[in-house]
Amino acid sequence: MKSIFFKSSGLVFFAMLLIGSSALATNYDEAKVGHYTLPDPLICNDRSPVTNAETWLAKRRPEILELYRENIFGHSPDPGTNTTFNVWEISTNARGGSATRKQIEINFSGTPAGPFAHLLLYTPAGKNTAPTFLCLQFSGNYTVIDDPAIAIFPVWNSKSGALAMPKKTVRGEFARNWKIAETLARGYGIAFIDYNEIEPDLSHGAGLKFGVHKNFPPPAADGWGAISAWAWGASRALDYLQSDKEVDAQRVILFGHSRLGKTVLWAGAQDPRFAAIIANCSGEMGASLSRRDYGETVDDVAKHFPYWMAGNFQKFAGHWNDLPVDAHFLISLIAPRPLFLNTGSEDRWGDPHGEFLAARAATPVYGLFGKAGISETNFPPLDHALQHDLGFNCHTGKHDVLPTDWDNFLDFADAHFQQKN
Numbered sequence: 001m002k003s004i005f006f007k008s009s010g011l012v013f014f015a016m017l018l019i020g021s022s023a024l025a026t027n028y029d030e031a032k033v034g035h036y037t038l039p040d041p042l043i044c045n046d047r048s049p050v051t052n053a054e055t056w057l058a059k060r061r062p063e064i065l066e067l068y069r070e071n072i073f074g075h076s077p078d079p080g081t082n083t084t085f086n087v088w089e090i091s092t093n094a095r096g097g098s099a100t101r102k103q104i105e106i107n108f109s110g111t112p113a114g115p116f117a118h119l120l121l122y123t124p125a126g127k128n129t130a131p132t133f134l135c136l137q138f139s140g141n142y143t144v145i146d147d148p149a150i151a152i153f154p155v156w157n158s159k160s161g162a163l164a165m166p167k168k169t170v171r172g173e174f175a176r177n178w179k180i181a182e183t184l185a186r187g188y189g190i191a192f193i194d195y196n197e198i199e200p201d202l203s204h205g206a207g208l209k210f211g212v213h214k215n216f217p218p219p220a221a222d223g224w225g226a227i228s229a230w231a232w233g234a235s236r237a238l239d240y241l242q243s244d245k246e247v248d249a250q251r252v253i254l255f256g257h258s259r260l261g262k263t264v265l266w267a268g269a270q271d272p273r274f275a276a277i278i279a280n281c282s283g284e285m286g287a288s289l290s291r292r293d294y295g296e297t298v299d300d301v302a303k304h305f306p307y308w309m310a311g312n313f314q315k316f317a318g319h320w321n322d323l324p325v326d327a328h329f330l331i332s333l334i335a336p337r338p339l340f341l342n343t344g345s346e347d348r349w350g351d352p353h354g355e356f357l358a359a360r361a362a363t364p365v366y367g368l369f370g371k372a373g374i375s376e377t378n379f380p381p382l383d384h385a386l387q388h389d390l391g392f393n394c395h396t397g398k399h400d401v402l403p404t405d406w407d408n409f410l411d412f413a414d415a416h417f418q419q420k421n
Contacts (some may be wrong), residue, residue, distance in 0.1 A: 025327035026300075027293050028348050036291035038319065041332045041365055049288060053336075055366045064333060065269065067324045072285070072306050073222035073266050074310030076232045082110040085240045091149065099184050103141075103151060104240055108198075108233070109215050111255055117197035118153055119237055120144070122180060123189035123246040129250035131275075131417045132189035133409075134237055136176070136230065136260040141192050145180050146172030154288035154372035156200035156210060179406040186410050189247055191237070195260055198233030199226055205307025221311035227285075228310075230260065251275045253419045254288055255409070257401050259308070260351075262286035276338040276416060278409055281399050283350030285309070287341045289327050289358045291320050291366050295351040298323070327354070328361035331390070335362070338416045340391040340409065347399040355381060358390050366390050389414055 038228065041064065042050040069075045086105040094101035104119040118139040123130050135144075142150045148171065154163035183190045195201065199211025205226070213219070213230050224232070234254060242249040253276040256264035261282025268277035279287055284296035285308075301308065302317035313354045316323050331339065339361055343352040356379050363373025371389035380386055385393035385408045395402050 002116050004351075004406055008416065010204060015331055020179065025059070026169070026216060026295065026297075026349075030294070030353070032293070034293045036289075037323065037324055038289070038291065038328065038361055041362065047229035048319060052367070056335075056365065056368050062320060064325060064329050066328070068269070068333075069314050070222050070267070070310070071316070071324060072310060073228045073231075074219060074312075076224045076228045076270065078183060078236065079239070080232075082215070083108050083236045083239065085243070089151075090130070090151070092125070094122065094149075095181070095184070098181075099123060100125060100246060101147070101149065102211060102244070106193075106233075106240065108212050108236065115199075115211055115235075117193055118151070119191055119235060119240060120150060121189065121191040121241075121244070122184060123185045127187060129247075129248045129255065130187060130189040130247060131413065132247045133183065133192045133253045133255055133413075134193070134234065134241060134274075136195050136234060136254075136256040137174075137192055138195065138260070139174065140166065140169075140194055140256075142169060142171050142194050143173040144178050145287050155194075156196060156202065159211075161202075170288065171223075173314075175408075176403060177401040179403055179410075182406065183410065184335065186414070188410070188413065191241060193237050193291070195230045195233070195263070199229040201226065201259075201389075207309060215257070218335060219311070221377075223310060224310045225313075227259070227266055227308045227309055228265050230263045231270065232286050233266070233389045234267045235271045238271065242273070252331060253278060253413055253417075255280070257281055257350065258283070258399065259305075262308075265330050265334070268337070273336070274337070277334055278342065280342045280401055281344060281347050281350050282341070282355070283343075285327075285349070286350075286355075287327050287331060287343075287358055288351040288354035289361075290323055291326055291355075292351060292354045294354060295349040297322075324362075331362035332357055332365035334388070334390075335365045336371045337393070338389050338412065340393070340412045342393050342395065342405055344395050344397050344399055344402075346397055350399060352394045356380075356394075359390055361388045369404070370390060385411070387412060 084107045089103040091101045101120045102121040106117045157164045200207030240249045254264045254274045254276045257280040261279040268274045360373045366373040373390040383398045
């Protein structure tokens with residue numbers, strides 16, 4: 001194979017074309033990553049360059065969105081007008097009077113057939129309107145905080161393929177991940193939704209027939225997969241938040257971890273109403289470069305999670321260099337809005353270095369808007385957050401959301417929104 005250099009808007013990558021399929025075993029050796037050439041986000045389909053923000057917004061950004069819709073995540077349906085909201089519980093004295101709590105039922109069809117999801121919202125007391133975190137999460141809302149008033153709803157049982165009440169319920173089981181009290185004290189609201197209520201994440205794509213997909217025709221080869229469904233549901237939750245007078249509709253920050261980190265990047269790319277995005281440990285098909293053979297690969301996603309993606313995604317298994325996009329394109333679709341990428345030193349499957357390189361490669365797009373991206377050449381020290389418009393941090397530890405991460409998220413939000421109060 002022949003060595004080449006690739007230069008994209010000031011960033012240089014030493015590259016050799018990666019030919020053929022990925023290694024049989026997962027690679028965790030940086031010396032064996034292989035060599036790759038990244039496509040340039042600032043070159044249009046007709047090979048014309050993008051030199052200003054106006055051309056990016058009018059021409060290149062729509063081109064990249066369509067490449068993702070056609071080849072990666074699929075085309076999502078229009079928002080429609082069928083989704084309805086029922087605010088069935090309001091407490092103005094939650095958390096000892098420090099917050100207002102609301103529990104909202106989202107009906108994605110507006111009919112008794114649903115499906116339904118449940119949004120939990122806390123906003124700080126004594127504040128007319130608050131910038132708010134919308135958090136996609138992996139379990140019932142009762143697990144995020146030890147609050148006996150939070151309702152417990154049936155969940156999808158993967159064995160029976162039916163709704164059933166959870167056998168074990170531990171209120172506040174995952175409270176350490178969220179720092180709700182500190183978030184409220186800093187002047188932010190925080191909302192939660194279990195992604196399985198939007199569409200159950202069942203093996204072999206079995207959840208597609210129970211979630212929001214069931215209200216639409218079966219997806220074609222370029223139709224939406226589960227990640228697009230979860231992203232679509234996040235936008236419907238945003239529809240509600242923008243109607244709530246205690247939420248600052250212009251300052252909703254979308255958060256997701258792991259596969260939900262991939263989801264929030266795609267949701268933010270499609271829905272510019274999200275004021276900022278925080279993607280935690282999003283990895284392959286999230287913020288990590290797909291052309292790097294390190295940790296999870298395109299082949300792993302295509303084999304184990306095909307239902308996440310559009311049908312057309314399968315053609316890139318073993319042909320990574322044929323991808324018309326890479327992670328820096330997805331990151332660039334968020335520009336000029338603030339984006340914070342967070343990962344972990346022990347999350348080798350998610351390839352932290354690949355996320356850093358993708359952020360660097362997306363920086364020229366942020367530069368079109370006069371925004372600061374990743375100018376740092378070397379991977380930053382662990383637990384040293386780069387608090388730019390396009391921010392990055394790698395915590396010491398595993399694939400997780402740590403309490404210290406939330407400190408960084410709040411600082412990131414403060415830098416971009418809180419000072420506007």
